[in-house]
Amino acid sequence: MIAGASLLSTPLHAQTATDDLSALKAEMRAAREAYENRIAELEKRLSAIETAKPAASGAQTNVEERLSALERSNREHDEAIDEIFSPNFIAEGLPADVTRNFEFHGYLRAGYGVNQSGGGQLQVTHPDGLFQIGPGRLGNEQDTYGELTFKYNVPNSGDGPKFAVQSTLAYKYAGDKSNYVTPGFTPPATYDNGGDILFREAFVTASNVLASAPEVQFWAGQRFYDRHDIHIYDFYFLDMSGYGGGVENIPLGPGKLAVAYLGGTEDDLTVEGRFNLTKQAIDIRWSELPTFGGKGTLWVAPMRVNGGSGVNPDDTSGVALGWVQFNTLAKGFNKASIQYGYGAASQFNTYVSGISFQPKGTLDDTETLQITNQTVWQYTDRFSLMAAGIYNYTDAGSYQASGSDRTYVSAAVRPIYMFTKHLGLETEFGFDWADDTRYDARDGSTSLGKITIAPVIKPSGAFWSRPEIRLYASYFFWDGAPGYYNPNGVKTGKNSSLSFGIQAETWW
Numbered sequence: 011m012i013a014g015a016s017l018l019s020t021p022l023h024a025q026t027a028t029d030d031l032s033a034l035k036a037e038m039r040a041a042r043e044a045y046e047n048r049i050a051e052l053e054k055r056l057s058a059i060e061t062a063k064p065a066a067s068g069a070q071t072n073v074e075e076r077l078s079a080l081e082r083s084n085r086e087h088d089e090a091i092d093e094i095f096s097p098n099f100i101a102e103g104l105p106a107d108v109t110r111n112f113e114f115h116g117y118l119r120a121g122y123g124v125n126q127s128g129g130g131q132l133q134v135t136h137p138d139g140l141f142q143i144g145p146g147r148l149g150n151e152q153d154t155y156g157e158l159t160f161k162y163n164v165p166n167s168g169d170g171p172k173f174a175v176q177s178t179l180a181y182k183y184a185g186d187k188s189n190y191v192t193p194g195f196t197p198p199a200t201y202d203n204g205g206d207i208l209f210r211e212a213f214v215t216a217s218n219v220l221a222s223a224p225e226v227q228f229w230a231g232q233r234f235y236d237r238h239d240i241h242i243y244d245f246y247f248l249d250m251s252g253y254g255g256g257v258e259n260i261p262l263g264p265g266k267l268a269v270a271y272l273g274g275t276e277d278d279l280t281v282e283g284r285f286n287l288t289k290q291a292i293d294i295r296w297s298e299l300p301t302f303g304g305k306g307t308l309w310v311a312p313m314r315v316n317g318g319s320g321v322n323p324d325d326t327s328g329v330a331l332g333w334v335q336f337n338t339l340a341k342g343f344n345k346a347s348i349q350y351g352y353g354a355a356s357q358f359n360t361y362v363s364g365i366s367f368q369p370k371g372t373l374d375d376t377e378t379l380q381i382t383n384q385t386v387w388q389y390t391d392r393f394s395l396m397a398a399g400i401y402n403y404t405d406a407g408s409y410q411a412s413g414s415d416r417t418y419v420s421a422a423v424r425p426i427y428m429f430t431k432h433l434g435l436e437t438e439f440g441f442d443w444a445d446d447t448r449y450d451a452r453d454g455s456t457s458l459g460k461i462t463i464a465p466v467i468k469p470s471g472a473f474w475s476r477p478e479i480r481l482y483a484s485y486f487f488w489d490g491a492p493g494y495y496n497p498n499g500v501k502t503g504k505n506s507s508l509s510f511g512i513q514a515e516t517w518w
Contacts, residue, residue: 126499127499138446146422146440148482211233213230227258230255231253242438243420275362288316323368324370356378398423401417413448434466440460450494460485
């Protein structure tokens with residue numbers, strides 16, 4: 011490099027440059043000779059090592075065995091650690107009847123919303139609609155609600171009855187959104203703040219009791235009894251849940267028969283100062299009947315209330331009956347129902363609170379006719395919808411501000427479109443109408459509408475896919491409402507309201 015640099019820096023001295031170039035060539039030849047000699051020396055040493063290898067093979071084998079044993083020990087150690095930290099380690103170490111016979115299910119919804127004034131969101135419902143039912147539930151739920159269901163299938167030898175034990179705890183809260191507080195249970199909060207822990211189910215079932223019909227199942231306790239709902243309303247149009255017992259899955263002709271004795275009490279109200287107010291029902295269902303291209307259920311339920319002296323309702327009986335039709339479609343299903351009930355059975359449930367306020371001499375005259383229909387359709391992997399409608403005619407049997415009867419109609423639709431597999435947009439449109447608001451002296455119809463837009467994150471584009479995380483904005487508008495009607499914090503006389511919020515919903 012020095013010679014090269016000298017050659018470039020002194021181009022005018024040719025002789026000096028030639029001498030430097032000759033010296034550089036000599037250095038390169040010497041380096042090449044040294045390199046070749048080094049290669050030859052290494053080849054000789056390699057040959058000597060290969061010649062001596064058999065003599066040292068014993069020592070080398072010993073080293074290799076020790077390395078192999080060490081690697082095997084490390085691998086076994088790693089596998090043991092992985093097993094301990096695997097999800098199945100504890101379950102496999104416990105008795106099989108404790109783990110493999112246990113089921114855990116649940117539901118929850120929770121979130122936070124505000125109204126057009128920045129105040130807390132409130133639920134918007136029709137002034138004379140159905141209990142807590144608005145024009146579609148999306149973007150119109152202020153509460154926190156959850157259920158935890160625990161089911162234990164008792165082991166058996168295979169010959170005797172198969173028992174199962176099930177219980178469901180629920181928490182419902184629709185009051186202050188205050189963290190680290192349990193409203194309704196810690197002073198100074200009270201039940202009025204909306205917090206409530208509910209024991210929804212506690213019952214035992216037994217099947218494989220009859221050798222000739224092992225599928226027949228007996229039960230007793232408190233349970234959700236074959237409820238039927240419309241999801242986008244969160245409305246159970248047939249809900250005979252309560253306390254009692256019965257038998258189900260009895261083969262009868264083309265279908266199955268179920269018979270249950272159900273009831274409820276209200277301890278604060280006594281009959282003749284000696285007996286609690288009760289409502290008792292015999293629920294009879296003939297289900298899975300092949301009708302109209304699907305499956306139908308015929309339902310009949312005679313009921314009785316032991317009213318009289320000391321309570322509002324009189325000693326009254328009644329009967330409810332109905333039909334529920336379920337049809338599987340190419341990409342979804344359709345479910346329709348028609349129900350009629352009168353007297354003690356006019357509300358299609360076992361709840362005593364629904365009739366405890368009924369004035370004397372009027373419960374016999376009450377009646378309800380109800381028709382519902384709902385459809386779920388999965389058009390593609392990205393687009394689905396649910397649409398539903400409710401018709402409800404109720405005669406309260408007693409004179410109210412503007413009359414005892416009212417016709418109520420509601421319709422709602424929820425389309426869902428997914429932009430990607432997990433990101434989409436839910437919308438919901440709902441409309442309620444009633445020909446009369448019976449709690450107001452003015453006789454006239456009232457209508458309520460709602461539009462909700464909700465970006466959503468969910469596991470897939472299936473309509474029933476959960477969990478869902480939603481942002482939502484809801485716009486409510488109404489016409490013909492009574493003067494006292496001012497939902498969601500609006501001023502009296504206004505005819506619209508807004509809600510904005512975020513919510514999670516899931517079940518498992």
